[in-house]
Amino acid sequence: MKSLTSxxxxxxxxxxxxxxxxxxAPGMKSLTNxxxxxxxxxxxxxxxxxxAPGLKLLTSxxxxxxxxxxxxxxxxxxAPGMKSLTNxxxxxxxxxxxxxxxxxxAPGMESLTSxxxxxxxxxxxxxxxxxxAPGMKSLTYxxxxxxxxxxxxxxxxxxAPGMKSLTPxxxxxxxxxxxxxxxxxxAPGMKSLTPxxxxxxxxxxxxxxxxxxARGMKSLTCxxxxxxxxxxxxxxxxxxAPGMKSLTNxxxxxxxxxxxxxxxxxxxxxxxNHSHTVKTTGPEWE
Numbered sequence: 001m002k003s004l005t006s007x008x009x010x011x012x013x014x015x016x017x018x019x020x021x022x023x024x025a026p027g028m029k030s031l032t033n034x035x036x037x038x039x040x041x042x043x044x045x046x047x048x049x050x051x052a053p054g055l056k057l058l059t060s061x062x063x064x065x066x067x068x069x070x071x072x073x074x075x076x077x078x079a080p081g082m083k084s085l086t087n088x089x090x091x092x093x094x095x096x097x098x099x100x101x102x103x104x105x106a107p108g109m110e111s112l113t114s115x116x117x118x119x120x121x122x123x124x125x126x127x128x129x130x131x132x133a134p135g136m137k138s139l140t141y142x143x144x145x146x147x148x149x150x151x152x153x154x155x156x157x158x159x160a161p162g163m164k165s166l167t168p169x170x171x172x173x174x175x176x177x178x179x180x181x182x183x184x185x186x187a188p189g190m191k192s193l194t195p196x197x198x199x200x201x202x203x204x205x206x207x208x209x210x211x212x213x214a215r216g217m218k219s220l221t222c223x224x225x226x227x228x229x230x231x232x233x234x235x236x237x238x239x240x241a242p243g244m245k246s247l248t249n250x251x252x253x254x255x256x257x258x259x260x261x262x263x264x265x266x267x268x269x270x271x272x273n274h275s276h277t278v279k280t281t282g283p284e285w286e
Contacts, residue, residue, distance in 0.1 A: 012036070026050055039063070053077050066090070080104050093117070107131050120144070134158050147171075161185050174198075188212050201225070215239050228252070 002019040016034040027048030033041050043061040054075030060068050070088040081102030087095050097115040108129030114122050124142040135156030141149050151169040162183030168176050178196040189210030196202050205223040216237030222230050232250040243264030249257050 002021075004017045004019070005013060006015045006017075008014050013036040015036060016038055018030075018032040018034070020030040020032075022028045027050055029046045031044040031046070033043075035041055040063040042063060043065055045059040045061070047057040047059075049055050054077055056073040056075075058071045058073070060070075062068055067090040069090060070092055072084075072086040072088070074084040074086075076082045081104055083100040083102075085098045085100070087097075089095055094117040096117060097119055099113040099115070101111040101113075103109045108127075108131055110127040110129075112125045112127075114124075116122055121144040123144060124146055126140040126142070128138040128140075130136045135158055137154040137156075139152045139154070141151070143149055148171040150171060151173055153165075153167040153169070155165040155167075157163045162185055164181045164183075166179045166181070170176055175198040177198055178200055180192075180194040180196070182192040182194075184190045189212055191208040193206045193208070194202060195204050202225040204225060205227055207219075207221040207223070209219040209221075211217045216239055218235045220233045220235075222232075224230055229252040231252060232254055234246075234248040234250070236246040236248075238244045243262075245262040245264075247260045247262070249259075251257055
């Protein structure tokens with residue numbers, strides 16, 4: 001029996017979680033999540049059968065222990081890398097199956113097969129990671145009959161931290177576009193997006209800046225293919241005033257062309273009926 005109590009900075013209890021392990025039933029574990037006043041809000045039971053290595057059963061319940069869902073995980077010791085996930089409803093009616101295959105003979109190769117409740121295949125996704133090329137990943141999407149419908153390649157350069165290139169392709173691996181993302185480790189909050197055509201001709205650049213020293217401050221700069229600035233937009237959110245947002249639109253030379261301020265008052269809730277009559281529920285209208 002183990003109990004975990006989470007507290008706030010002033011040591012006010014914020015939640016309790018109880019873990020029970022039964023020595024008479026190895027592999028049985030029960031998790032009970034409670035509120036600060038120990039009112040039960042959720043129960044989760046986990047069963048592992050020592051006689052069936054690789055079999056795991058997860059049962060989620062409501063506060064009154066009414067079952068809301070079951071998930072079974074199977075790992076076959078005779079087939080390393082093979083995993084099957086079965087999701088069921090509260091009455092254990094099967095609603096979906098997903099199979100994951102990892103081939104020990106092909107490091108980086110992974111296949112995901114999604115099925116319906118009757119195990120009819122609905123889709124396959126293959127992921128390839130090349131151990132000889134760190135940061136290279138290829139995703140292949142297929143239909144239920146394994147007909148290829150699309151390919152996407154992701155490249156991360158270990159020599160250039162923060163650099164990522166996405167290349168979407170058609171089923172015949174014809175390149176349809178490239179997008180490059182750059183994040184500068186020396187400048188936290190700085191991100192640059194460069195969309196390109198299939199022939200890698202640059203069609204636009206967008207820079208996003210977030211200032212760690214000014215929480216809620218974000219600047220978006222849109223440029224043409226030659227990096228000529230065409231517009232700037234600044235968004236400010238004030239942590240001291242939740243719901244307060246200011247939008248400033250500028251031209252390429254940063255000449256302000258418009259400012260819009262949005263205020264959302266958490267204490268004021270408005271509801272409208274079909275006749276557009278405004279009804280208020282805030283105390284300030286009583």
